[in-house]
Amino acid sequence: MRTHQETLTVRTHGRGTWDVTGEVARVVAASGVATGLCHVFCRHTSASLMLCENADPDVRRDLEAFMARLVPDGDPLFRHTLEGPDDMPAHVRTVLTSSGLAIPVTDGRPALGTWQGIYLWEHRTAPHARTLVVTVQGEPA
Amino acid sequence: MRTHQETLTVRTHGRGTWDVTGEVARVVAASGVATGLCHVFCRHTSASLMLCENADPDVRRDLEAFMARLVPDGDPLFRHTLEGPDDMPAHVRTVLTSSGLAIPVTDGRPALGTWQGIYLWEHRTAPHARTLVVTVQGEPA
Amino acid sequence: MRTHQETLTVRTHGRGTWDVTGEVARVVAASGVATGLCHVFCRHTSASLMLCENADPDVRRDLEAFMARLVPDGDPLFRHTLEGPDDMPAHVRTVLTSSGLAIPVTDGRPALGTWQGIYLWEHRTAPHARTLVVTVQGEPA
Numbered sequence: 323m324r325t326h327q328e329t330l331t332v333r334t335h336g337r338g339t340w341d342v343t344g345e346v347a348r349v350v351a352a353s354g355v356a357t358g359l360c361h362v363f364c365r366h367t368s369a370s371l372m373l374c375e376n377a378d379p380d381v382r383r384d385l386e387a388f389m390a391r392l393v394p395d396g397d398p399l400f401r402h403t404l405e406g407p408d409d410m411p412a413h414v415r416t417v418l419t420s421s422g423l424a425i426p427v428t429d430g431r432p433a434l435g436t437w438q439g440i441y442l443w444e445h446r447t448a449p450h451a452r453t454l455v456v457t458v459q460g461e462p463a
Numbered sequence: 464m465r466t467h468q469e470t471l472t473v474r475t476h477g478r479g480t481w482d483v484t485g486e487v488a489r490v491v492a493a494s495g496v497a498t499g500l501c502h503v504f505c506r507h508t509s510a511s512l513m514l515c516e517n518a519d520p521d522v523r524r525d526l527e528a529f530m531a532r533l534v535p536d537g538d539p540l541f542r543h544t545l546e547g548p549d550d551m552p553a554h555v556r557t558v559l560t561s562s563g564l565a566i567p568v569t570d571g572r573p574a575l576g577t578w579q580g581i582y583l584w585e586h587r588t589a590p591h592a593r594t595l596v597v598t599v600q601g602e603p604a
Numbered sequence: 605m606r607t608h609q610e611t612l613t614v615r616t617h618g619r620g621t622w623d624v625t626g627e628v629a630r631v632v633a634a635s636g637v638a639t640g641l642c643h644v645f646c647r648h649t650s651a652s653l654m655l656c657e658n659a660d661p662d663v664r665r666d667l668e669a670f671m672a673r674l675v676p677d678g679d680p681l682f683r684h685t686l687e688g689p690d691d692m693p694a695h696v697r698t699v700l701t702s703s704g705l706a707i708p709v710t711d712g713r714p715a716l717g718t719w720q721g722i723y724l725w726e727h728r729t730a731p732h733a734r735t736l737v738v739t740v741q742g743e744p745a
Binding site: 363392 | 605639640641654655656657660662663665666667669670673674700701702705706707708710715716717719720741742743
Binding site: 323357358359372373374375378380381383384385387388391392418419420423424425426428433434435437438459460461 | 464465466468502504506507508509533534540541542543545551554555557558559561562563565594596598600
């Protein structure tokens with residue numbers, strides 16, 4: 323068994339989703355692992371990761387609309403407002419989704435379903451550079 | 464250390480939960496791993512996994528009722544409606560819960576708490592065949 | 605590669621968050637793993653784990669307020685009420701957050717972002733002893 327680890331940087335343009343499936347698959351290929359697990363970790367508390375339907379962009383638009391209604395910017399419930407009306411909602415959205423995802427590796431590739439894509443979800447309205455740590459562990463071919 | 468991986472198929476009868484604890488424990492036993500981790504992954508974007516109280520079925524009924532209220536079928540907020548009024552809610556429910564779960568393995572068994580069961584949560588109203596990938600990594604006895 | 609596993613007990617004083625970052629880092633150091641993954645698992649269905657902003661305590665106060673509004677105690681929607689008005693909400697909060705977290709290990713330490721802390725979130729109003737299982741897997745230095 324072996325461990326392979328790489329760091330990726332994603333530059334976001336504000337709130338929205340970024341497809342990182344291809345970059346994660348590239349790290350899995352570079353690892354030489356044939357059977358195992360690939361873990362993706364987002365080192366932030368106002369951006370997160372999700373597995374989402376990758377065919378119709380309306381699915382991600384609808385998820386954004388759902389979150390905007392569930393956790394509205396500028397909600398008077400929140401006291402942590404110094405960093406802007408979108409900051410505390412970004413923390414809540416991160417906790418409701420996920421900072422880390424593990425995906426099985428089979429035959430040297432992420433064993434995603436046909437419709438599953440890996441997305442970084444930026445929850446702040448301003449652009450950010452987000453760091454992902456990808457760790458692949460398993461048996462070589 | 465070793466890696467063991469198996470694929471399971473769960474045939475659902477529409478929206479609801481299916482207990483897969485026994486099948487996951489069987490894969491852990493077959494792996495020969497005594498100490499490590501067992502990861503269960505659901506290769507779909509409209510069904511998910513959860514760890515839930517396994518004693519009173521009302522707990523899962525109440526979780527279903529909560530989700531039905533939080534993410535109602537046919538919500539006019541959604542644009543992705545071609546696959547039916549339950550499809551976009553199924554994607555949202557999947558993102559709010561989890562596509563993957565890792566459980567420690569101790570003494571050759573999943574180290575679940577007394578009241579923890581592993582459930583596949585089907586979020587579509589029609590029956591589906593759902594694929595789970597179980598990956599066990601760790602030290603043999 | 606190696607696997608190291610330890611059990612931690614956290615005594616909570618009722619609903620609220622407990623910072624376990626230091627204890628998890630101690631287990632990672634004890635494991636001798638330089639590069640890999642550290643997994644923390646909560647063996648309960650009414651307490652969970654989260655990664656959260658560690659600088660301003662108002663962030664955790666606001667998360668608590670958000671959850672109290674989203675999943676109110678004593679909600680008439682719920683049938684599972686025998687264990688008290690906070691029990692079923694505790695199960696829902698656990699499913700909406702996470703029973704397990706994996707964090708990359710780099711240079712022998714959890715590779716958390718600057719603002720990320722690991723918190724046990726007690727969802728019951730009474731004090732409890734909560735068991736966490738920490739599993740570290742990876743390559744030694």
